[in-house]
Amino acid sequence: MKDGNCNFLAEGANCIMVYIVCLTALFFGELLMKKSPGFFCALILGGIVAFCFLLRNVVSNFILYAILHLVVFGLLIFVPFSIGKIELLAFYLLFVILDFAFWMKQKKGTFAYVPLALIFLNALAYLYCDIKKNPGGMLFFFVLGILYFLFYYIRKFYANAAKLSKEKTQDERMPFSDMLRNGFGVAFPFVLLSVIVMILVRVDWIDQYAVRLYDFIIRIVGKAVLLVLSVLHWLSGLFVIETLESGLERAMGDFGQTESNPVLRILSAVVYIASLAVILFLVYKGIVALLKWIPRHRKLSPQVIEESDMVEIRERIVRSEPAHKEKLHRIRKKYKKTVEKAMGKGYEINRSHTPKERAFDMKEKTGGDINELTGLYEKIRYQEKA
Amino acid sequence: MRLLIVLAIGALFYFFQNLFFKKNWYKGLDVNVAFEKNIVREGDKNTLIEVVRNDKLLPLPVILVKFSLTRTFLFPRENNASVTDQYYRREYFTCRPFQSVTRKYTFTASKRGEYRISSVDVICKDFFFAENVFAGLNRFFSVLVLPGRIRDGEVPRDLLQLTGDIISRIKLLDDPFEFRGIREYQPYDSVNHINWKASAKSDVLQVNTFHTTNKRNVVILLNMETGIIRKGDVIAEAAIKIASYLATQFVSEQIPTALYTNGCDEDSKEQVSVEAGSDEGHIRNIDVALAKIKLAEMYEPFTKVLNRVISTDAELGNVNNEYIIISNYRKDDLIGQIDELKRLGYRIGIIVPEYNYNTISPLAENGTDVVKWGIDEEG
Secondary structure, eight states: OOHHHHHHHHHHHHHHHHHHHHHHHHHHHHHHTTOOOOHHHHHHHHHHHHHHHHHHHHOOOHHHHHHHHHHHHHHHHHSOOOTTHHHHHHHHHHHHHHHHHHHHHOSSSOSOOOOGGGHHHHHHHHHHHHHTTOHHHHHHHHHHHHHHHHHHHHHHHHHHHHHHHGGGGTOTTOOHHHHHHHHHHHHHHHHHHHHHHHHHHHOTHHHHHHHHHHHHHHHHHHHHHHHHHHHHHHHHHHHTOHHHHHHHHHHHHHHTTGGGOHHHHHHHHHHHHHHHHHHHHHHHHHHHHHHHHHHHTOOOOOEEEEOSSEEEEEEEOOOOOHHHHHHHHHHHHHHHHHHHHHHHTTOOOOTTOOHHHHHHHHHHHTOOOOHHHHHHHHHHHHHHHO | OHHHHHHHHHHHHHHHHHHHHHHHTTTTEEEEEEESOSEEETTOEEEEEEEEEEOSSSOEEEEEEEEEEETTEEOSOOTTEEESSEEEEEEEEEEOTTEEEEEEEEEEEOSOEEEEEOOEEEEEEOTTSOOEEEEEEOOOEEEEEEOOOOOGGGSOHHHHHHHHHHHHHHTTSEEEEEEEEEEEOOTTSOGGGBOHHHHHHHTSOEEEEEEEOOOSOEEEEEOOOOSOSTTHHHHHHHHHHHHHHHHHHHHHTTOOEEEEEEEEETTTOSEEEEEEEOSTTHHHHHHHHHHTEEOOSOOOOHHHHHHHHHHHHHHHTOTTOEEEEEOSOOOHHHHHHHHHHHHTTOEEEEEEEEETTSOOTTSOOOSSSEEEEEEOTTO
């Protein structure tokens, strides 16, 4: 991907963010003024933002640029439509002013990058809808907020990639496309994960599952605690410690009344969170181990890039095959066992013997033929050392 | 409450990925910069090998490896480097999980010396290419560039005569205990050297040949001090090449050759010297010693070095040594001392490396023991 493409994608993501901010402002304003928000208005607003974006990227002549803006402004004034005309005109005027100011600083590009802090507008609108018991509005502003976050990270990625691509002037061999691919391969799942978590937090039915999980874990942990307490109780009975016994009885009784005891409720919440953390940690470790295992034992032929003065070799780091190790161990174990067996029958081992000498010696003294095994053993041993 | 959690997840996500990256980026990462050959000769090609190994699940999208090399290494393309006093290389890499990337660059070692890469900086960018993390590797990679070879055509006739005379003088006496081989009888061979058994077998007279006694050494005395200010380093480098050439000539004739100079080793800061020897590795020893000489503004006066060498040889009883002085410096103190030594019976040859347009006065080329080695201004 070229530098220009990264820049264009960053600008595009920024444009969508601008659109989201405008859309939020438009619909929130209309909600405040008790008007019904119009789909048509949102569409026109999107058109305006897209028009401004394209105009800045395509037109480099300032006069033409100003004339085209005036034409759109005139169309908005003179084309007869009633819904949201004033709002659209106000937005367009704002765009034009900001855009002209930006033009003075920078000839190419579109709007200045909008900050992440503008998300507060969505949050405000969401809260307003919550107070006014407007679930549709809540969902709408929630989705807009999520999209705002999503495009913020996309913009960040491509804007930094565009900056990085400028380094290519210093090193023309810089593998920029591969860098972008590798960066995106991790950044995108991260963004996706955060979006999924944000959505899940809002989903109501997740609560039910959380409660069920809570019940399940507490029941299991409670049973385990009771089991330990019972064992302790039995042990205390063995050693006849009256005070401990009475204390345990009291504790067991209290644990059965978790709902009424605030201390135990806090304790159970802590147990729940800790258990959940342990489960998540184990799941994470399991996934990582699986991901590590999959690519490591799959051999790939190395990729060789040759230039006039440089050779680049990209290869996968592959660990030794476990199957091979197993085979190696089996033969060595077998050899060791055979020699030990012979020793058990009275054969005296000479530490200074080589395996071949030992095989000869063993045949002479015990009659056992281990020549074939010795051959395999030597081969394996030699291979390992090599 | 939920809204706050959502906002927190959105905002903290970036923070967490950054934290995760900073904590894990260096695990399993190995950056290595080395040379294919640790010793090369001036003008020869060598290979710079850069290896980046990412032995972990986390990919590293951008790895910048920075290090500096001597500018005397000539790379065909220098787009990814800035050349000032040093050759600053910037190499961008990208690594997938469990991937190793190896780059090999061929370069020409254009100047004698010992060169090092003492530190390698590794800079990595996070997944959003936003923040840099840095690690400095204090690894030590070095390459030794031996003095360049002098081709036979470049050697002045007078010098060939000088070395030829020395070789024939030293190799005059055969050592009867050092058997060399058998060859066909020649009229000038002594009759008592005839190998009668071999002659009877081949029906042709065969004689035994012997190595020479070689009780006399050749001592090469290299003066790094030049009598000129401008482009003195060119003269000094030429003098080193001459010393290397002479050592090669004598050692290949199995003549024990020693080297003494007032030039200092770059590492030990001590004067470079190689004791007399003529074994197979001796040429390499002398070349290595010569390669390590550091050019400097000031050297110990050569007269002191000369005095020290002569007096040591006298103490050891090596009075029959052949001395060859390579020196551009030829002021009265040195010339006076050489004349004095010659009067005492020492055999001393002088080679003066000098620009072609200059004379070697007050010395004069005589075709026997004073030789001028002409140098172009470019060296």
